[in-house]
Structure formats: structure tokens, C-alpha cells
Amino acid sequence: MTLRREVTPAPGLLEAFAQEFDAVFTKWNQREGFRRYLEGLLLPAERNKTLTGLANTAPGTGAQEARAQSLQWFLSESNWDEVAVDERRRAVLRQARNTAPNAEGVLVIDETGDVKAGTHTAHVGRQYLGSVGKIDNGVVSVSSLWANERVYYPLEVVPYTPAAWFARGPSDPAFRTKLTIAAALVKQAVAWHWPFKAVVADSFYGEDATLRASLQQLEVGYVLALKPSHSWWHAQNEPGSLDEVARATPWRATRPGAWQAVERVFRDGHRERWWALEVTVGPYSPQRRERAVVVTTDPQTLPELSTWYLVTNLPVRNKPSATRGPRRGASVAEVVRLYGLRAWVEQSYKQVKTTLGWAQYQVRNSRAIQRHWILIYCAFTFCWWQAAQPPSSESWVGDPALALASPRSPVQVTGEKKSRLHSSPARTVVAQRAQASAQLAGTGDYAQALLARLLTSAPATCATRTA
Numbered sequence: 001m002t003l004r005r006e007v008t009p010a011p012g013l014l015e016a017f018a019q020e021f022d023a024v025f026t027k028w029n030q031r032e033g034f035r036r037y038l039e040g041l042l043l044p045a046e047r048n049k050t051l052t053g054l055a056n057t058a059p060g061t062g063a064q065e066a067r068a069q070s071l072q073w074f075l076s077e078s079n080w081d082e083v084a085v086d087e088r089r090r091a092v093l094r095q096a097r098n099t100a101p102n103a104e105g106v107l108v109i110d111e112t113g114d115v116k117a118g119t120h121t122a123h124v125g126r127q128y129l130g131s132v133g134k135i136d137n138g139v140v141s142v143s144s145l146w147a148n149e150r151v152y153y154p155l156e157v158v159p160y161t162p163a164a165w166f167a168r169g170p171s172d173p174a175f176r177t178k179l180t181i182a183a184a185l186v187k188q189a190v191a192w193h194w195p196f197k198a199v200v201a202d203s204f205y206g207e208d209a210t211l212r213a214s215l216q217q218l219e220v221g222y223v224l225a226l227k228p229s230h231s232w233w234h235a236q237n238e239p240g241s242l243d244e245v246a247r248a249t250p251w252r253a254t255r256p257g258a259w260q261a262v263e264r265v266f267r268d269g270h271r272e273r274w275w276a277l278e279v280t281v282g283p284y285s286p287q288r289r290e291r292a293v294v295v296t297t298d299p300q301t302l303p304e305l306s307t308w309y310l311v312t313n314l315p316v317r318n319k320p321s322a323t324r325g326p327r328r329g330a331s332v333a334e335v336v337r338l339y340g341l342r343a344w345v346e347q348s349y350k351q352v353k354t355t356l357g358w359a360q361y362q363v364r365n366s367r368a369i370q371r372h373w374i375l376i377y378c379a380f381t382f383c384w385w386q387a388a389q390p391p392s393s394e395s396w397v398g399d400p401a402l403a404l405a406s407p408r409s410p411v412q413v414t415g416e417k418k419s420r421l422h423s424s425p426a427r428t429v430v431a432q433r434a435q436a437s438a439q440l441a442g443t444g445d446y447a448q449a450l451l452a453r454l455l456t457s458a459p460a461t462c463a464t465r466t467a
Contacts, residue, residue, distance in 0.1 A: 004022075004028065005028040007028060007031045007032045007035060008032065008035070009035075010035040010038065010039055011039070013385075013386045013389060014035070014038060014039065014042070014382065014386075015035070016389075017038075017092075017382050017385055017386065018031075018034060018035045018038065020088065020092050021034060021085060021088050021089075021378075023088075024080070024081065024084045024085050024088050025080050026079075026080070027078070027080075029070070029073075029074070029078070030074065030078055030080045032070075033070060033071060033073075033074030033075075033078065034074070034085075034375075036054070036055070036067075036070070036071060036074075037054060037071060037074065037075070037375050038375065038378060038379050038382065039054075040053065040054025040055065040056070040071070041054065041356050041357055041375065041376060041379040042356075042379050042382065048357065048360045049356065049357020049360040050357075050360050050361075050362050051063065051068050051071050051072050051075070051362055052068050053357075053360075054068075054071055054357075055067035055068040055070075055071050075361075075363060075368050075371055075372060075375075076363055076365065076367075076368040082367070082370060082371045082374050085374055085378070086156070086374045086377065089374070089377060089378055089381050090155065090192070092381060092385060093153055093381060093384075096384065096385055096388045097388050098150070098151060098384060098387060098388040099151050099153060099381075099384050099385070099388070101146050101194055101195050101196070102148070102195055103195040103196065103197055103328075104148055104197055105146055105147055105148035105195070105196050105197065105341070106146070106147055106148070106196050106197060106198050106199070106200045106223075106338050106341045106342070107144055107145070107146060107155075107186060107189055107194070107196040107198070107199045107200070107220075108144065108145040108146075108147055108152070108199075108200050108201065108341070108342050108345050109142070109143075109144055109182045109185060109186070109199060109200070109201040109205055110142070110143050110144075110145060110201070110345060110346075110349070111130065111140060111141065111142045111143070111160070111178060111204075112130065112131070112140065112141050112143065112350060112353065112358065113127065113128065113129030113130045113131055113132075113138050113139070113140040113141075114129060114131050114138050114139055114358065114359035115129060115131065115132060115136055115137065115138045115359070116137060116138045116139050116359070117137060118137075120364055121139065121364045121369075122139075122159070122161075122364060122365055122366035122369060123139045123140070123141075123159040123160065123161050123162070123165070123366065123369070124137060124138065124139050124162075125137070125138075125162030125164055125165070126162075127140055127160075127162055128140075130350075131350070131354075131359075139159065139359070139369070140159070140160040140178070141157050141158065141159045141160060141373065142157070142158055142160055142178050142181040142182055142185065143155075143156065143157040143158070143185070144156050144157075144185040144186070144188075144189055145345055145349065146189075146194060146196060147341045147342075147344060147345060148341065149267070149341070151384060152341075152344060152345055152349065153377075153380060153381060153384060154349075154377050154380065155185075155189060155192075155194065156185055156188060156189075157370070157373050157374075157377070158181050158184070158185065159366065159369065159370065160176075160177075160178050160181060161175070161176070163175055178204075179205065179208050179210065179211050182201070182205055182211060183211055183214045183215070186199055186214075186215060186218060186220065187218060190218055190220060196220075197221055197314075197328060197330075197338060198220070198221035198222050198223045198312070198314060198326075198330075198338050199215060199220055199221070199222040199223075199224070200222070200223050200224065200338060200339055200341060200342040201222075201224050201225070201342070202224075202225045202342070203224075203225040203226055203227045203230075203309075205224055205225075206224030206225045206226050206310075206311055207226060207227060207230065212224070212290075212311070212313070215313070216289075216313060219326065220326060221312070221313060221314045221326035221328065221330075222311075222312060222313055222314075223310055223311075223312045223314070223330075223335055223338045223339045224310065224311050224312070225308060225309060225310060225311075225339070226242060226292070226309045226310065226311050227309065228241065228242060228243035228302075228307075228309055229241050229242075229243060230242050230309060231282075232281075232282030232283055233282070234281075234282060239281070240282075242279065242292060242294055242309045243302065243309070245277075245279050245281055245294070246277055246279075246294040246296070246299070246302055246307075247302065249277055249299070251275070251299035251300060256275065256299075258277055258278075259275045259276065259277050259299050260275065260276045260277070260278075260332055260333075261273055261274075261275060262274045262275065262276050262295070262332065262333050262336050264336070264337075264340065272297070273297075274295055274296065274297055274306075274336065275295070275296055275297070275298075275299045276293055276294070276295045276332045276333070276335075276336055277293065277294045277295075277299070278291060278292070278293050278332050279292045279293070279294065284311070286316045289313060290311055290312065290313050291311070291312050291313075291314070291316075291335075292309070292310065292311050293308075293310045293311075293312065293332055293335050293336075294307070294308070294309055294310070295307065295308040295310065295335075295336050295339070296308070308339060310335060310339055312330065312335050313326060314326055314328065314329065314330035314334075314335065315327075315328075315329045315330070316329055316330070316331070317329040352380065353376065353380070356376050356379050356380065357376065358373065358376055
């Protein structure tokens with residue numbers, strides 16, 4: 001029997017995490033490349049996470065150095081199976097005590113668009129990019145994430161390919177819209193038996209009746225956003241949109257009428273009183289297949305940034321004998337809780353992905369791009385994984401919910417942006433490996449700093465109706 005060639009260990013707990021994936025890689029240089037790539041992604045973002053940045057070589061000329069060339073080969077040429085790596089990552093998430101999914105969480109559908117110059121990179125095209133808030137040249141991906149009040153993480157990502165890449169444009173059989181990709185992501189999560197109570201997504205997805213019908217066919221619950229102008233057939237001089245119905249429903253602090261007070265308790269302990277209105281109008285009512293709920297911090301003014309217009313197919317009460325659609329019920333407060341989990345993702349997930357270098361790949365072919373994204377997901381997973389490890393004298397950082405209250409040794413990071421990012425107390429330096437640079441010793445610490453940053457915008461731990 002031939003013994004496997006040993007690799008240069010990654011620093012601290014990152015080595016134990018990398019060993020979880022060793023069986024997926026068939027060659028020594030693949031296992032080595034996996035460790036070096038994650039090390040680079042988890043270093044403080046003093047440089048872009050390009051291949052030269054990951055290899056810590058000089059920009060431009062450093063691309064010819066062996067370290068950068070080996071990472072380029074690992075990402076673009078090596079024959080490792082990125083699908084198997086992603087499957088293993090999800091298995092690790094299932095097994096860890098702080099990331100194991102349960103049926104009280106949600107499946108978030110999210111898209112990311114980033115600027116990319118040129119026309120030769122796979123999936124690139126002029127399209128709306130959320131990162132810049134306008135139409136520009138770039139690459140868009142659609143992803144699924146699992147979230148509850150304590151943790152969230154990505155499950156799967158699929159690039160969106162603009163119609164211009166296909167011979168027959170949007171009528172080409174191979175072309176898939178973002179909505180089609182979203183439905184496929186939900187179907188895949190169901191096939192994996194990944195538990196969740198509802199799919200949540202913004203109004204781009206909620207406004208599509210075909211997507212909602214496909215979720216009904218999958219018999220999964222959903223809480224999706226609608227536009228304030230979402231309307232239906234109505235008689236003249238009657239409210240015909242969710243915004244109009246909300247504005248026509250009287251409310252006073254002492255006499256809220258049909259509005260229900262919902263208290264949201266956040267992770268940092270502060271409380272907020274929101275107001276929810278379940279409407280019975282047009283195609284929506286608690287007795288019909290779909291319910292509509294308006295949620296806001298101020299029923300009088302309906303501020304744009306803190307008002308949600310939601311549609312859900314979750315019944316008011318449990319329906320264990322139902323033959324179609326979701327069977328678990330949800331009160332108005334529960335609907336607020338479920339959609340509130342998406343807000344957590346919106347506030348911090350994209351920032352963390354950017355810090356890890358989501359759009360900073362320097363490859364053009366689709367497989368290499370998707371490999372880069374999966375490796376980003378592995379680095380993101382490590383942030384949660386190391387927080388679940390038992391204490392040791394060298395590198396324990398503890399459960400994230402507890403670690404935030406523990407004093408940690410500061411890490412000096414230069415640069416204004418790094419100073420802001422490392423302001424959280426939940427940090428520690430993992431033990432560095434032999435002959436590693438001092439910079440590499442901070443990979444685990446930086447991962448925990450990212451986790452601490454993520455937790456600062458955690459959503460409400462509960463949402464309850466108040467009298």
C-alpha cells in the first residue's frame with residue numbers, strides 16, 4: 001500500500017478543517033493547493049484576492065513565480081472535482097453542532113452581480129449588477145443559503161449566463177433565466193432533504209407567479225417580498241395595491257385597529273416594535289392559498305427602508321392532512337420572523353463575500369470561476385466550523401454566541417479598512433505552523449473577525465405578537 005505524500009500543514013485549526021476534504025482530492029498537489037488557496041482567502045484583505053495576492057507575490061511579475069503558478073494550475077487545470085468538494089462542505093455543515101440545519105430555518109434565494117471588464121470571461125454581459133446598483137458589464141450568480149437566527153451559510157451557487165451567449169438568444173433551449181435557476185436551487189435543496197420552513201427572497205422573485213407556482217408544486221412554504229405597487233383587479237375607487245390598502249387602514253398608537261404589534265428581539269438585546277397588517281383583499285386572505293402581509297416600523301408613513309410587503313403560502317394553522325402545499329402553519333409574527341432572516345443575509349453576506357474575494361478571480365472559463373466561488377464557500381464555512389471546535393490551549397475561539405463576550409488578544413492590521421473590520425473583541429491568534437510567515441498566523445484570527453462582523457447584524461431572535 002502506497003502512503004499518501006504529506007502536505008505542508010495549514011496554520012492552526014485550518015489544517016484540521018482541510019483534512020475534512022483530503023479524501024476528495026486524489027493527488028498531493030491538489031491537497032496542497034486547497035490549503036494554500038484557503039490560507040490566501042482568509043488573510044486580511046490588505047491586497048486583492050487575485051492569484052498573486054493569494055500567493056503573496058508581487059502583482060504582475062509575481063504571476064510567473066512558482067507559488068502563483070501552482071495556484072493557477074490548481075484553480076484552472078487540475079482535475080479535482082469541485083462538485084464533490086462542495087458536497088463535502090455541506091456534509092461538514094450538517095455535522096457541526098453550530099451549523100446543523102433544522103426545520104425552523106429558511107432557504108434564502110439571493111443573487112450577486114459584480115463588475116467584470118471585457119467580453120471573453122464566461123457569463124459576462126451588460127446587465128443589472130446589485131453591487132453597483134446599475135446596469136454595467138459584469139457577472140451575475142444566483143445562490144441558495146440556509147439561515148436561522150444564529151447562523152447562515154451558502155448551499156449552492158449557479159452562474160447566470162446572459163441570452164447573448166446563446167445562438168438563439170432567450171429562445172435557446174439551454175438559456176435559463178434567474179427565476180428558472182432559483183426554482184432549480186430550491187428543487188435541489190429539497191432533493192438533499194435540507195430542512196427549512198420557507199423559501200424567502202426579494203420582490204424580483206416574489207412578483208413572479210410562475211416561480212410561486214413551482215414552489216407550490218414542490219410543496220414548500222415561502223415568504224416572498226412584493227412591490228408596494230403590487231396590484232390585482234379591483235373596482236373603481238377601491239384600494240388596488242398593497243401600499244394603498246396599508247395607507248387606507250387606520251392606525252393610531254393607542255388604537256391600532258387591524259394592525260398587530262410585533263416585537264422583534266435582536267441578538268444584541270435591543271428590541272424593536274414593528275406593526276403587521278394581514279390583508280383580506282383581492283386574491284389574498286388567511287383562508288386562501290396565499291396570504292399577504294404588510295410589515296412596517298410606522299403604519300402612518302410606511303418608510304421605504306423599513307416596510308415589507310409580503311406574500312406567503314404558509315397556512316394560519318398547521319394542516320397535517322393537507323395533500324398539497326406546506327402543512328406547517330405560521331402566525332403573522334412567524335411570517336415576520338421568517339422574512340427577517342433574509343435581512344441578515346442582505347446586510348452582511350455580500351460584504352463578507354467581497355472581503356473574501358468573491359469577484360477578484362483572474363480566470364475566464366466557467367469551471368475555474370465556479371471553483372473559485374466554491375473555495376470562497378469553503379473559507380466562509382471555516383469561519384463557522386472553527387467556532388464549534390472544543391477548547392484547546394492554542395486556538396479555541398469558542399461558540400460565536402459566547403465568544404463575542406470574551407476578551408481576545410488584539411491583532412495589529414494596517415490600513416483604515418482593516419482597523420474597522422477588526423474592531424470586534426471576538427478574536428484570537430491561531431498557532432502558526434513551522435516556518436510560516438507571521439501573516440499566515442492570522443488566518444484563523446481573521447476568520448473569527450469576519451464571523452464577529454457577521455454576527456453584529458444578526459436578525460431578531462424572535463418575533464412575537466404583543467397586546
